[in-house]
Amino acid sequence: xxxxxxxSPRLSKTRFLSGLRCPKSLWLDCHEPGxxxxxxxxxxxxxxxGHLVGALARERYAGGxxxxxxxxxxxxxxxxxxxxxxxxxxCLYEGAFAHDGVLVRADILFREDLDEWxxxxxxxxxxxxxxxxxxxxxxxxVLSGAGVPVSSARLVHLxxxxxxxxxxxxxxxxxxxxxxxxxxxxxxxxxxxxxxGMRRMLLGxxxxxPIGRRCEDPYPCxxxxxxxxxxxxxxAVTELPRVSEDVLDALIASGYYSLRDxxxxxxxxxxxxxxxxxxxxxxxxxxxxxxxxxxxVLDEPLYxxxxxxxxxxxxxxxxxxxxxxxxxxxxxxxLDGDLRxxxxxxxxxxxxxxxxxxxxxxxxxxQGPIVVxxxxxxxxxxxxxxxxxxxxxxxxxxxxxxxDLEQVIREYVQHPGFRGRTSxxxxxxALVPDLCYQGLAVSSGDVASLRWAQAVHGQLGEEEREQVFxxxxxxxxxxxxxxxRILERLRSLAH
Ligand code: SF4
Numbered sequence: 001x002x003x004x005x006x007x008s009p010r011l012s013k014t015r016f017l018s019g020l021r022c023p024k025s026l027w028l029d030c031h032e033p034g035x036x037x038x039x040x041x042x043x044x045x046x047x048x049x050g051h052l053v054g055a056l057a058r059e060r061y062a063g064g065x066x067x068x069x070x071x072x073x074x075x076x077x078x079x080x081x082x083x084x085x086x087x088x089x090x091c092l093y094e095g096a097f098a099h100d101g102v103l104v105r106a107d108i109l110f111r112e113d114l115d116e117w118x119x120x121x122x123x124x125x126x127x128x129x130x131x132x133x134x135x136x137x138x139x140x141x142v143l144s145g146a147g148v149p150v151s152s153a154r155l156v157h158l159x160x161x162x163x164x165x166x167x168x169x170x171x172x173x174x175x176x177x178x179x180x181x182x183x184x185x186x187x188x189x190x191x192x193x194x195x196x197g198m199r200r201m202l203l204g205x206x207x208x209x210p211i212g213r214r215c216e217d218p219y220p221c222x223x224x225x226x227x228x229x230x231x232x233x234x235x236a237v238t239e240l241p242r243v244s245e246d247v248l249d250a251l252i253a254s255g256y257y258s259l260r261d262x263x264x265x266x267x268x269x270x271x272x273x274x275x276x277x278x279x280x281x282x283x284x285x286x287x288x289x290x291x292x293x294x295x296x297v298l299d300e301p302l303y304x305x306x307x308x309x310x311x312x313x314x315x316x317x318x319x320x321x322x323x324x325x326x327x328x329x330x331x332x333x334x335l336d337g338d339l340r341x342x343x344x345x346x347x348x349x350x351x352x353x354x355x356x357x358x359x360x361x362x363x364x365x366x367q368g369p370i371v372v373x374x375x376x377x378x379x380x381x382x383x384x385x386x387x388x389x390x391x392x393x394x395x396x397x398x399x400x401x402x403x404d405l406e407q408v409i410r411e412y413v414q415h416p417g418f419r420g421r422t423s424x425x426x427x428x429x430a431l432v433p434d435l436c437y438q439g440l441a442v443s444s445g446d447v448a449s450l451r452w453a454q455a456v457h458g459q460l461g462e463e464e465r466e467q468v469f470x471x472x473x474x475x476x477x478x479x480x481x482x483x484x485r486i487l488e489r490l491r492s493l494a495h
Pocket of ligand 1: 022210212228
């Protein structure tokens with residue numbers, strides 16, 4: 001009788017990295033990829049940004065030939081790469097190589113010597129990170145096995161110290177090259193055994209892997225929400241702030257999934273984590289003495305201010321750096337007997353900083369504290385000063401009136417719903433449950449920034465642009481209304 005041998009699925013760089021993080025993740029990638037969480041808008045924007053950075057990096061290392069076949073034509077890409085190398089090409093972009101059952105694409109490859117190649121991996125990150133080492137190592141392994149010996153493995157990332165003066169980008173300054181050849185060489189001997197282990201695992205049933213820190217580190221796994229974490233109860237142990245990998249693993253191995261069940265003497269918990277477990281169990285709200293006094297300075301007229309920003313990977317406005325946040329929108333509620341709202345949104349692709357600063361001054365100059373949340377607004381006003389020196393003294397005066405409500409929460413209020421944190425995402429629903437961002441078309445700062453960029457930099461039609469602007473105005477106004485309502489609640493709790 002004919003018996004068909006089981007064949008392990010083919011691997012790629014992405015799958016290899018997935019398998020290093022978690023065998024279950026690799027198994028699902030190969031056998032049930034449809035279970036992956038959908039790619040959200042913010043993640044898609046990161047991919048798009050990566051493509052833009054990749055294209056600029058190719059200009060930095062100019063003169064190469066792009067292997068154009070995409071991931072759906074990988075084997076044609078391998079053939080094209082072979083042909084180009086045989087023709088004596090010295091620099092390749094997106095070259096495709098296969099060896100030992102693994103297929104990789106190399107961002108940039110250039111010939112250093114007759115038979116030696118430099119491998120460059122381009123990332124839109126601001127620094128080299130640990131996870132970049134296996135990324136380069138699997139590529140170097142496959143390339144060398146495919147007859148393209150790699151003499152140097154380097155990471156190319158964005159230089160956040162580069163201030164763009166305007167004009168053409170100085171690509172030598174925009175990018176930083178980090179030589180990781182020695183670190184990659186240490187990993188290379190381990191790769192055949194790692195690959196063999198992955199293949200063995202893939203021939204078996206889905207591995208049972210407990211959830212843990214790996215699920216979010218260095219970024220959320222594709223199976224996080226829909227597959228592996230959906231069983232977790234309210235107050236899940238994964239929400240413990242700053243929990244170490246060892247303590248989280250120990251909690252899960254001991255069968256504790258809810259903070260409400262965790263014994264307060266569980267080994268390794270910090271004082272802050274123990275307090276959160278206690279509050280989750282008792283649902284106790286704690287107010288420290290002195291809250292009423294600290295709020296007494298907030299006399300009317302009272303301003304509630306919030307900013308939205310845009311921080312592109314590659315600078316778009318002169319005298320900015322990669323990822324530097326540039327303010328594009330403000331919202332302000334004014335409480336002076338009654339409650340009024342004003343706002344500003346920059347709606348074209350010009351530099352938003354001067355109109356932002358001028359409109360802000362016009363709205364908030366005068367008397368009265370300005371309530372903000374965190375030091376974000378203070379830092380952004382600071383970043384505006386060199387750009388609008390004629391307005392600097394008036395902006396500094398505005399800085400002097402800022403009152404940080406997050407500091408008050410941090411020092412005086414503990415609530416189980418905060419999950420040990422003080423960001424608005426946790427504080428607002430806990431203190432003002434009837435006001436939330438659900439139902440708004442824009443419900444987070446990341447999405448606001450992304451939609452603004454789409455609308456202003458010309459990727460949308462006129463009707464869509466206007467809708468986005470209306471959504472952004474609604475979102476930012478909700479942010480500052482949230483401050484009004486949180487202060488109201490704090491005052492009622494303080495008395
Ligand atoms: S969510 Fe966690 S356990 Fe599940 S596949 Fe991903 S890394 Fe593995």
